[in-house]
Amino acid sequence: MSPNMIDGRIMDEKKQHLLEAEDSNMIDGRIMDEKIQHLLEAEDSYAAEDYVTIRERITRVMLFSVVMWNFLQWIDSVKQSSLQPAGQLSGTETNSRWAHAAAEAAEGFAAYDCSGHGSVLLDTVPTNGEIVCECHACFTGPSCAESVPDCLAQIDSGDPVMYEYYWKQNAEAGTLVTPPWYRMSYREGMNMGTGCTLALEKQIRTLHKMVGNAAADGKILLVSSGSSPLLLSIMQALSYQKQASYSAVAAAPFYELYRRQTDYFGDNRFAWGGDAKLFAQDPGNAGKDAMEFVTYPNNPDFRTRQPTLNGSHAHIIYDFAYYWPHMSAITREFDEDIMTFTLSKVTGHAGTRIGWGLFKDPSLAALVQMMLVTNSLGVSHDAQARATQLLRAVTSTYLKDNGPVPFALPAAQYAKEGRIFHYGRAVLERRYKWLEQIFAASDRFSFLKHDPEYCAFFGQTLEPSPAYAWVYCNRKEDEDCYNLFLNAGISLYRGSAYGVTDRHVRFSLLKRDSDYEVMEKYLLKLVAA
Structure with a gap:
C-alpha cells in the first residue's frame, strides 16, 4: 500500500465512531433546534443567561463535525481513485471522447474538393453562409477551378508552401490534438532559463544529432517566435554584455532583415555598418567592435561562405536557416559560438513561428533570453507543441531506416x-x-x-x-x-x-x-x- 494512503479499515472505524458518538447528534439540525428550544424555555435563569455561550459551543461542535464529515468523504474518494488503473479517469472527469467531434470536423474540412488549387481549413470564414475554398494565387471560384487570366506569377517570397503536399500525405504523423486546458500557465512545463518546453528541446537536439549539421550537445538552447526576434535579441545582448557600441555587418549580397532590424531597432549601442567586405577594408574600423551575420548557405545566392571579420573585436552570428539536407549538402558539423535556426525551412511551417539558437557562452545566452522574455514573456506553448510533433514526425522515419534510399524515385x-x-x-x-x-x-x-x-x-x-x-x-x-x-x-x-x-x-x-x-x-x- 502506498505510504501516502490511509488504511481504509482504520478510517472506516473512526468514521463509524464519530457517527455513533453522542455529540454526533449535533449534526442533525432538528436535535440541535430542540436543545436550543429547551434552553429558551428553561426557568433556570443561569441556563438562560448562558444561552449565548452554549449556542456558540453547539455551533463549534456542529462545524467541527461537518468538517470531519467532509474529510472522511475525501478519504473515501482517495481510496476509490487508488483502486483505478493508472491513467483511468473517474466518472467526474472529462468525457474521454472530447476530441472526437473536433477530429471529425477537421477531417471534414480537409475533404472539401478545391480542385487541387485551394483548401478549406478549420478557420475558413463562410461566404454568404456557405463554405467556400480558400484559393491559391491565380485561381478563383467556389472550388478554385477557374484560372485568373493574365495573373501575376509571384515567385518572390521564401514562403515554403511546397511542403503542403508532403504534409497532406503525412497527415496522421503530423497532426496534433490539444485540449483547451493545455498548458494555460505562463511557466508550467517550461525551462524558464531557455523558454523551451522539455519535449521540444529533446526533439531539436535529436534532429541536430541525426542530421549532423550542428553540434548541440553541451550548448544552451533558446527558443523564440521565429528566428527574427532571436537575431535582434542577440544583437542587443552582445552590446549590453560588453557595454560597447557595435557595428552590425554582413557580406553582400546579404539577407535584408539584418539591415532592416538594425535600422529600425538600433540605438547608440549598435548600428548598421554595411557590407562586411568594405567594412574590413576600411582602416578606420580597425579595433572596432563588430558583429557579422554569416548566412550558410547564403540568402539570396545560396553560396557557402566564411566570415569576413576576425579577431577579438569580431562576433560571428551564424544563421543556418538553410543548412538542412533538402537544401544544402551537409559537409560538416558546425560547432560555433552562436548558431541560429528556424522551423520554417525544416518542415515548411513558417506560420508556426518557431526559431531556436545554440550558444556556448552561458552569460550571453542568459542575456538573450532576458531580451526575449522582456519582449514577449515567452513563446506560445501551442506553437512549441506543434513543432515538437512535426519534428518527431521528421525524425521517426529516418531514425528507423536500415539503409540508404535511392534518389531515382519521384x-x-x-x-x-x-x-x-x-x-x-x-x-x-x-x-x-x-x-x-x-x-x-x-x-x-x-x-x-x-x-x-x-x-x-x-x-x-x-x-x-x-x-x-x-x-x-x-x-x-x-x-x-x-x-x-x-x-x-x-x-x-x-x-x-x-x-x-x-x-x-x-x-x-x-x-x-x-x-x-x-x-x-x-x-x-x-x-x-
Whole structure:
C-alpha cells in the first residue's frame, strides 16, 4: 500500500465512531433546534443567561463535525481513485471522447474538393453562409477551378508552401490534438532559463544529432517566435554584455532583415555598418567592435561562405536557416559560438513561428533570453507543441531506416514514405535544373550555377537543390532587372534589397507547382525576346 494512503479499515472505524458518538447528534439540525428550544424555555435563569455561550459551543461542535464529515468523504474518494488503473479517469472527469467531434470536423474540412488549387481549413470564414475554398494565387471560384487570366506569377517570397503536399500525405504523423486546458500557465512545463518546453528541446537536439549539421550537445538552447526576434535579441545582448557600441555587418549580397532590424531597432549601442567586405577594408574600423551575420548557405545566392571579420573585436552570428539536407549538402558539423535556426525551412511551417539558437557562452545566452522574455514573456506553448510533433514526425522515419534510399524515385513517392529531406531535395533539384535549362537558351541573363557536393547525411554526392536562384541581367538596357521581369508578369525580389545592384533578382524555388506553371509561359517568352 502506498505510504501516502490511509488504511481504509482504520478510517472506516473512526468514521463509524464519530457517527455513533453522542455529540454526533449535533449534526442533525432538528436535535440541535430542540436543545436550543429547551434552553429558551428553561426557568433556570443561569441556563438562560448562558444561552449565548452554549449556542456558540453547539455551533463549534456542529462545524467541527461537518468538517470531519467532509474529510472522511475525501478519504473515501482517495481510496476509490487508488483502486483505478493508472491513467483511468473517474466518472467526474472529462468525457474521454472530447476530441472526437473536433477530429471529425477537421477531417471534414480537409475533404472539401478545391480542385487541387485551394483548401478549406478549420478557420475558413463562410461566404454568404456557405463554405467556400480558400484559393491559391491565380485561381478563383467556389472550388478554385477557374484560372485568373493574365495573373501575376509571384515567385518572390521564401514562403515554403511546397511542403503542403508532403504534409497532406503525412497527415496522421503530423497532426496534433490539444485540449483547451493545455498548458494555460505562463511557466508550467517550461525551462524558464531557455523558454523551451522539455519535449521540444529533446526533439531539436535529436534532429541536430541525426542530421549532423550542428553540434548541440553541451550548448544552451533558446527558443523564440521565429528566428527574427532571436537575431535582434542577440544583437542587443552582445552590446549590453560588453557595454560597447557595435557595428552590425554582413557580406553582400546579404539577407535584408539584418539591415532592416538594425535600422529600425538600433540605438547608440549598435548600428548598421554595411557590407562586411568594405567594412574590413576600411582602416578606420580597425579595433572596432563588430558583429557579422554569416548566412550558410547564403540568402539570396545560396553560396557557402566564411566570415569576413576576425579577431577579438569580431562576433560571428551564424544563421543556418538553410543548412538542412533538402537544401544544402551537409559537409560538416558546425560547432560555433552562436548558431541560429528556424522551423520554417525544416518542415515548411513558417506560420508556426518557431526559431531556436545554440550558444556556448552561458552569460550571453542568459542575456538573450532576458531580451526575449522582456519582449514577449515567452513563446506560445501551442506553437512549441506543434513543432515538437512535426519534428518527431521528421525524425521517426529516418531514425528507423536500415539503409540508404535511392534518389531515382519521384518526389511523390518520398512524400508517401514520410521522407521529408528526400522529398524536399527532389522538388528543389527538379526546379533548379528546369530554370537552369531555360536561362541557358539566352545570353541575356546569367544564371548562377552550383556544383554537385558530397552530403554526409545522405552519404553520396548530389546535384544542387538550392531554395533560391540568383539571376543577373546582362544587357546594358536591362539595368533594372526587377522591373524587366515584373513587366513580363513575374514578381521577384530585387537586388538592392540584398545590398547589390538591381541587375540582380532572386527567384524563390519554395512555392507551389502551380506558381511555376503560371510563370513558365511568361519566362519562356521573355528569354526568347
